[in-house]
Amino acid sequence: MVRTAVRTAPETLPTASLDPAGATPMMAQYIEIKAANPDCLLFYRMGDFYELFFGDAEIASRALGIVLTKRGRHGGAEIPMCGVPVDRADDYLSRLIALGNRVAVCEQTEDPAEAKRRGPKSVVRREVVRLVTPGTITEDRLLDPASANLLLAIGRRKTGEGATAYGLAAIDISTGRFSLSEVSGGDLAGAIARHDPREIVLSEAIHADPALARIWQESRAAIVPLAQAELEPAAAERRVREQYGVSTLDGFGNFTRAEIQAAGTGLLYIARTQLAARAPLSVPTREEAGSTLAIDAATRANLELTRTLSGERTGSLLDTIDRTVTANGARLLAERLAGPLTDLGRIAERHETVAYLAEDHALRRAIRETLARAPDLARALSRVGLGRSGPRDLAAIRDGLMAAAGLGAVLIQAGTVTAELAAIAEALGAADPDLADTLQRALADELPLSRRDGGFVRAGYSEEVDEARLLGQDSRKVVAALQARYAEETGCRTLRIKHNNLLGYFIEVPQSVGEACLKGLQREFVHRQTMVDAMRFTSVELGDLERKISGASERALALESAIFEELAGRIVEQSSKTAQVAEALAAIDVAASNAELAVELDWRRPEVDDSLAFAIIGGRHPVVEAALRRAGEPFIANDCDLSGETRGRIRLITGPNMGGKSTFLRQNALIAVLAQMGAFVPAASARIGRVDRLFSRVGAADDLARGQSTFMVEMVETAAILNQATRRSLVILDEIGRGTATFDGLSIAWACLEHLHEANACRALFATHFHELTALGDRLARLDNATLKVAEHRDGVVFLHEVVPGIAERSYGLQVARLAGLPASVVTRAGAILKSLEKAERGRPARAKIDDLPLFAALAPPPPPEPPAEDPLATLLDAIDPDALTPREALDALYQLKRERAEKR
Ligand SMILES: Nc1ncnc2c1ncn2[C@@H]1O[C@H](COP(=O)(O)OP(=O)(O)OP(=O)(O)O)[C@@H](O)[C@H]1O
Numbered sequence: 045m046v047r048t049a050v051r052t053a054p055e056t057l058p059t060a061s062l063d064p065a066g067a068t069p070m071m072a073q074y075i076e077i078k079a080a081n082p083d084c085l086l087f088y089r090m091g092d093f094y095e096l097f098f099g100d101a102e103i104a105s106r107a108l109g110i111v112l113t114k115r116g117r118h119g120g121a122e123i124p125m126c127g128v129p130v131d132r133a134d135d136y137l138s139r140l141i142a143l144g145n146r147v148a149v150c151e152q153t154e155d156p157a158e159a160k161r162r163g164p165k166s167v168v169r170r171e172v173v174r175l176v177t178p179g180t181i182t183e184d185r186l187l188d189p190a191s192a193n194l195l196l197a198i199g200r201r202k203t204g205e206g207a208t209a210y211g212l213a214a215i216d217i218s219t220g221r222f223s224l225s226e227v228s229g230g231d232l233a234g235a236i237a238r239h240d241p242r243e244i245v246l247s248e249a250i251h252a253d254p255a256l257a258r259i260w261q262e263s264r265a266a267i268v269p270l271a272q273a274e275l276e277p278a279a280a281e282r283r284v285r286e287q288y289g290v291s292t293l294d295g296f297g298n299f300t301r302a303e304i305q306a307a308g309t310g311l312l313y314i315a316r317t318q319l320a321a322r323a324p325l326s327v328p329t330r331e332e333a334g335s336t337l338a339i340d341a342a343t344r345a346n347l348e349l350t351r352t353l354s355g356e357r358t359g360s361l362l363d364t365i366d367r368t369v370t371a372n373g374a375r376l377l378a379e380r381l382a383g384p385l386t387d388l389g390r391i392a393e394r395h396e397t398v399a400y401l402a403e404d405h406a407l408r409r410a411i412r413e414t415l416a417r418a419p420d421l422a423r424a425l426s427r428v429g430l431g432r433s434g435p436r437d438l439a440a441i442r443d444g445l446m447a448a449a450g451l452g453a454v455l456i457q458a459g460t461v462t463a464e465l466a467a468i469a470e471a472l473g474a475a476d477p478d479l480a481d482t483l484q485r486a487l488a489d490e491l492p493l494s495r496r497d498g499g500f501v502r503a504g505y506s507e508e509v510d511e512a513r514l515l516g517q518d519s520r521k522v523v524a525a526l527q528a529r530y531a532e533e534t535g536c537r538t539l540r541i542k543h544n545n546l547l548g549y550f551i552e553v554p555q556s557v558g559e560a561c562l563k564g565l566q567r568e569f570v571h572r573q574t575m576v577d578a579m580r581f582t583s584v585e586l587g588d589l590e591r592k593i594s595g596a597s598e599r600a601l602a603l604e605s606a607i608f609e610e611l612a613g614r615i616v617e618q619s620s621k622t623a624q625v626a627e628a629l630a631a632i633d634v635a636a637s638n639a640e641l642a643v644e645l646d647w648r649r650p651e652v653d654d655s656l657a658f659a660i661i662g663g664r665h666p667v668v669e670a671a672l673r674r675a676g677e678p679f680i681a682n683d684c685d686l687s688g689e690t691r692g693r694i695r696l697i698t699g700p701n702m703g704g705k706s707t708f709l710r711q712n713a714l715i716a717v718l719a720q721m722g723a724f725v726p727a728a729s730a731r732i733g734r735v736d737r738l739f740s741r742v743g744a745a746d747d748l749a750r751g752q753s754t755f756m757v758e759m760v761e762t763a764a765i766l767n768q769a770t771r772r773s774l775v776i777l778d779e780i781g782r783g784t785a786t787f788d789g790l791s792i793a794w795a796c797l798e799h800l801h802e803a804n805a806c807r808a809l810f811a812t813h814f815h816e817l818t819a820l821g822d823r824l825a826r827l828d829n830a831t832l833k834v835a836e837h838r839d840g841v842v843f844l845h846e847v848v849p850g851i852a853e854r855s856y857g858l859q860v861a862r863l864a865g866l867p868a869s870v871v872t873r874a875g876a877i878l879k880s881l882e883k884a885e886r887g888r889p890a891r892a893k894i895d896d897l898p899l900f901a902a903l904a905p906p907p908p909p910e911p912p913a914e915d916p917l918a919t920l921l922d923a924i925d926p927d928a929l930t931p932r933e934a935l936d937a938l939y940q941l942k943r944e945r946a947e948k949r
Contacts, residue, residue, distance in 0.1 A: 062098065067118055069167045071097075077150055077172060084148035084175060085140060093127040094149070101126045107143055108136055137176055138186045144266040146177040175317040178266045179243025182218045182427050189371035189420065190357075191378060193218045196241035196265070197313065198250055199280070199305025203228075211302030213310040214239050217323045219375075219422035220429070220623055224303040225331040230768065233259045237341035238382045240350070241265045245313040247275050262341070270309065277301065280308020287311050288327060297330050324429025324616070326623055336383040337720050338737040342761050346740045347713055348667070350378055361714060364667045365723065367640040369416045371423075372626060373633025380634060384720035386734055391652050394635070394722025397464040399649050401639035402724070408643075410454050411636050415629065418447035422626040428615045435491040435500035438611055441622065442483035448472045448625045449480065451632065464635065471628035474621045479614060486611055495608050498601045509603045515589075516596035522589065523549070534566055541586065547572055549590045551581040642724035650719035655733035656771065658686035658693075658712075658807045662728030665711035666718075669726065680704075680845040681728070684712050684809070691771060692807030694800060694827045697847070698815050700856035702863075703832030704845040705811040706742075709776045712809060713740050716774055735807075736772040739765045741780060759792075766799050775800060775808040782813065790814045801827060818851040917944050 062079075064072040074097060078086050085104055087094035096104045097115070101124040105112040108128070115125040128136040140147055150172045159168040176186075179195030187193055199211040210232045214223050227235045236244070236259060243266045251260065251269035260267050284293060284307050293299060299307070307328060314323050345353060352359045362381050368374045385391050401408045421444030424437040452472035455465060488502045501509050515522060523541050531539040536557040543549050550572055553561065558579025561569045569581035615622065641647060645666075662681035669679040686693045699705050715725045716735050741761050762780055769775050780796055781789030793814055800808050801824045821829045831852040833844040841859045858878065862871045924937055 063119065068116065069165055071116070071118060071123070073167050073170060077148075077170065081148040081172060081175070084146045086172075087128070087133070087137075087147055087149045089130070089149075089151045089170060090127075092130050094130060094133055095125055095127040097123055097125050099124075103145070104128075104136075104140065107140060107145070110136075134183060134185045141176060141178050141181060141186060144178060146175060146266070146268075148172045149174045149176060172319070174319055177243055177268075177317050179215075179241060179245075180217055180314060180317040182423070182430060182432055184420070184423065187218055187423070190366075190374035192216050192221070192375050194239055194241040194243075195310060195313065196236065196239050196244045197306045197310030198244065198246040199275075199302045199307075199309055200250060201300065201302040201305070209300065209302050210235075211300060211304070211306035212236075212239070213303070213306035213328070214241070215310045215314065215325065217314060217318075217325065217430075218426055219372075219626070220324050220326045220426050220619075221422075222307075222325045222328040223331055224299060224307060224328045226300050226302055226333060229255070231338060232256070233262075234338055234340035234344075236263060236265075237344050238336070238339065240382065243268060245270060245309055247272050247309070268313065270313065274312060275305070275309055277305060277308075280305050280312075283308045283311045283315075287322075287325065296327060299328075299330060303330070318430065321430045321432065324426060324619055326620065334736070335386060337386055337717070337735055339384075339717075340739065340764065343713075343738055343740040344382075346742055347710060347717070349381055349717065359667065361667060361717075364670050365638075365641055365718070367637035367644070368633045369412055369637075370418055370629065370633050371420045372418075372630040373415070373637060376630040377634045377637060380721045381717070384717050385722065386720065386736060388652060388654060388734060391720055391722055393462070393464050394638075395649050395652075395724070396462045397635045398638045398642060398722070398724055400462050400465065401636050402642045404458070405643075407454070407458050408636050408639055411451060411632060412640070414447055414450045414454060415633050415636070418444050418629055421445075421448075421622065421629060425615070425619055425622050425626065428612050429619055431612075433612060434494050435487065435608070436493065438483055438500075438608070438615070439487050439491055441615055442480055442487060444629065445475050445480035445622070445625065446484070448475060448629055449477065451629070465632070468628045468632050468635075471624045475625045476618055476621065479618055479622075482614065483611060486607060495605060496601075498597075498604050501604045501607050506603065506607060509600060509607070512596050512600035512603055515592050516600050519593045519596065522593070526586065526589065527551075530566070534561065547580065547582070549582070549586050549593075551583065551586065552578050553581070554578055638723040645726065647724035647726050648729055650715070650725045650727070650730035650732055652719050652732050652734055655731075656688045656690065656692055656807065657731045657733040658684070658716075658774065659729075659731045660684045660712060660715055660727050661730070663711050663715055663730070664726040665707045666714060666726045668707050668711075682708055682711075682845075682847040684708070684847070686774075686807035686809070687731075687733075688805075688807065688826060691805035691826065694797065694808040694810060694824070695830050696797070696817060696821065696827055697809065697811045697830045697832070698813070698818055698852040699811075699832035700834050700841065700843060700852060700854065701813075701860040702856075703834065703843050703852075704847075705832060706778050707845075708832075708847055709778055709809045709811055710740070713738060713774065713776050734772065735774045736770055737768065738774050738776075739769060740776040740778075741765065742778045762792075762796060766796065766804065769800070769804040769806045771805050773804070773806040775804070775806050777808065777810045779811055779813060786814075790816060793817060794820070797827070798824070815852060821851075917941065920944060 062075045064075045067075060074086070074088055077088070078098075078100075085096060085100045087096065095115075101112060104110070105126040108126075110126050110128065112124055112126050114122040116123050137147055150170050152168045153171045153173075154169040156168050159166045179193065181187060181193060193216055195215045195217065197213040197215065199213075200208050201211070203209045208229050209226050210229065212225050212227065212235055214225075215221070225235070244260075244263065245268045248269045249272055250256065251267065281293065281304050284304060285291065288296075293304070339347075339349075344350070348360045350360055350362045351357050357363050362378055365381075366374060366377055368377050401411070419440035421441060424433065424440035424444070427433040427437050428441065449472070452469055455461060455469040455472070458465075461469070486502060486505045488500050491500050492498070503510055503513075527539065527541040530541070530551060531537055534553065534557060536553050538554060539557070540552045541549060542552050551569060555577050557565075558574070558581070561579070561581060562571060566581075568583045568585070570583060571579065572582050573580040642649075661683050663684055664679050664681050672679050684695070686695060697705050697708065711726070715727055715730055716732055716738060718725045719730060719732050720735065741758070758780065762777070765775055765777070777796070781793035793810075793812055794817060797810060797817065797820060800806060800810075818829045821827055828849065829851050830847050831850045833846040833848050834856065835842040835844055840862070841856050858871060858874055861874065862868075920941060926934065929937065
């Protein structure tokens with residue numbers, strides 16, 4: 045299966061078992077380094093290339109489409125090799141990482157000349173300086189600006205008889221974000237799907253747990269199991285303490301053992317991949333259990349929240365609602381959409397801000413215009429902390445801080461704002477204004493990518509740099525100035541300062557002037573050479589100038605580098621404040637984006653409360669509506685009321701194919717998600733009693749990638765809903781039971797409805813083509829029937845997409861089939877078959893079939909065991925009187941018994 049092949053790290057590389065004996069010295073070094081990094085592709089630096097050998101070369105050449113060549117022999121066989129140029133390594137790296145590979149970057153750590161000095165056969169010293177893995181990258185070129193790049197570490201603890209809790213550490217080293225949470229075993233898959241990590245690190249024991257195998261198989265992340273021995277609980281705690289330089293974790297709040305285990309595992313892995321550098325992570329925040337709306341992986345996929353079923357962002361809900369103007373904001377919006385809240389206070393606070401910004405157009409515009417100038421502060425900050433930054437990262441911090449200061453001023457000017465905006469304004473003001481100011485003074489307008497290129501310090505910031513540059517870049521001018529001065533002092537207009545390899549810089553004058561100089565005209569001149577018609581001199585000043593000129597460019601670079609270090613140091617000192625500024629920028633971008641969306645599309649503020657209401661008036665599906673709008677067609681808004689005082693309601697929707705059942709179901713789930721993430725909703729009004737869990741299932745969705753029977757998948761997922769949905773949950777079931785024979789499917793759908801109504805007592809929408817189920821409307825008190833209106837014409841039907849109370853009479857399957865282009869002969873034949881089938885059924889209407897069934901059979905106590913049926917063997921035995929039998933009769937009786945027994949089998 046493609047998914048598995050893409051996800052897992054490369055299969056064990058044959059290189060791992062290579063014998064260094066008999067290898068050339070360089071190959072022996074390669075084999076040794078490779079042996080220490082067996083599960084990574086090794087980028088081995090040789091001059092201007094990173095070379096890959098043996099199995100690594102084969103994997104990389106296949107993955108990157110680069111030529112596989114050979115280099116020498118080892119153990120009698122040719123060594124496969126391929127290489128990537130160092131200056132384009134990032135492109136290749138990103139492609140390998142995207143395929144789930146991990147790469148060890150091995151650099152030359154000494155000058156080749158030095159190696160030569162050790163002896164003719166010595167090999168240049170090389171070391172792995174970094175492991176590049178999907179979850180630990182920080183370079184902009186390797187990262188998607190609009191998505192978080194999470195490493196998820198998992199720990200666990202026993203919480204009781206047979207129960208286990210899992211600690212999750214979600215770490216984004218590209219921004220320093222670090223959060224901890226704990227979930228039950230049943231919620232683990234959903235929590236992983238919510239975080240959508242690029243890489244998961246965990247103990248071998250958790251990885252090998254058969255109960256969790258499916259999670260790892262289905263995850264898009266690269267999975268890295270670590271040996272149990274490395275993950276001792278005490279070591280995990282120590283690692284967390286060391287990361288933050290504290291002697292106890294008490295000040296951080298009450299983390300559970302599983303959370304600390306997860307944090308320790310994550311930190312261990314990060315330390316291993318970053319080698320020398322320590323990742324600048326923020327202090328972990330703890331997320332309370334139940335603080336987000338639980339949405340399992342299947343529901344997320346089905347509702348296409350952050351990506352479509354085919355894995356694209358385009359066409360997802362996120363794509364449709366994103367009006368953010370910064371990468372930082374886009375990431376936060378995705379995070380909020382993936383984890384809507386359950387806390388009513390926090391939800392209302394976000395709605396309040398959206399309402400405020402939706403109303404104040406001028407303020408919203410000012411905020412968005414200022415934000416559009418703010419670069420990705422969080423990622424630049426992280427690179428500075430890791431010592432992996434360039435001048436443009438410093439500029440990003442400068443511009444980010446300046447935008448923040450500008451925004452703070454805009455908010456202060458706005459006066460009384462909402463509580464959330466006031467908190468944002470305060471965080472924006474937290475940064476030291478001196479830092480932005482210093483960066484502004486220090487950095488030039490045009491900046492090189494790398495600090496090694498120099499030229500990034502603004503002229504006028506440092507006298508030393510200016511002087512060094514002047515000498516380096518403008519040495520001719522300096523020499524010319526000195527030449528002009530000497531010419532004036534000597535009165536010799538033909539005096540020249542020249543340069544050759546033998547003398548270096550020298551002063552040349554005609555013979556006569558030279559003689560005068562020797563006699564004391566110019567005391568400081570020191571004679572070097574007499575030519576036929578000229579004399580050459582040097583001077584102390586010229587000697588100094590020469591030394592300065594030759595060291596100038598190196599000195600300029602060194603001075604710039606020192607300034608860079610100093611600026612980076614100041615940024616690191618302030619990093620926690622700057623991180624807060626970055627978070628505030630993201631939060632205001634998201635709020636303004638939601639407000640912009642609400643204004644643009646006339647979305648309304650929902651009311652989320654503690655009731656069991658679900659009353660939507662004029663609801664729309666945001667993605668379908670957007671698609672129809674592009675096609676110039678209207679979307680028909682629909683109401684939906686599932687409100688219950690103490691228990692929810694169920695709406696059973698029958699209707700024609702193509703009528704809009706699936707759209708209606710999903711739009712209501714999406715409205716709940718949007719409301720609880722703190723956004724406005726596509727409806728005229730919405731009152732929603734806080735939803736704790738959201739479930740959405742589509743009957744027998746094709747799931748070939750998983751390699752499971754489609755019906756089996758449908759049943760496993762339905763079982764999860766019936767077992768987990770609470771009174772507060774919202775359940776969306778679309779054609780459950782359609783994946784099997786009609787009567788099996790009908791009975792399963794029927795029993796599921798009863799269970800949802802009686803046991804789960806949740807709010808639910810249930811779409812079906814089993815029209816027989818509508819009879820349940822009379823029997824289940826809180827079940828209503830609804831259908832989608834259709835206008836019938838002589839030559840076909842028109843779907844009006846309007847949800848109305850009632851029952852669909854027909855499915856209009858044949859009409860849809862004709863619309864789809866099924867050959868006319870097939871449609872006509874199907875029509876004839878349908879007629880005769882309906883005739884046969886008419887004698888026994890659907891309603892009668894349901895009426896025959898006992899109500900709530902699924903929930904009734906099991907019937908008492910039936911009395912055993914009569915056993916013919918026992919009857920035969922009872923009839924035998926051994927004392928009355930002859931030996932012959934006894935033998936016959938035995939044969940008869942055996943015969944009877946054989947028949948029974
Ligand atoms: N409320 C609406 N307003 C306008 N067009 C709609 C509406 N709802 C659905 N549609 C259109 O009808 C198409 C079919 O909708 P949908 O897939 O929801 O139907 P369905 O009843 O679930 O069909 P089936 O039973 O065949 O799965 C949509 O792609 C959309 O273009």
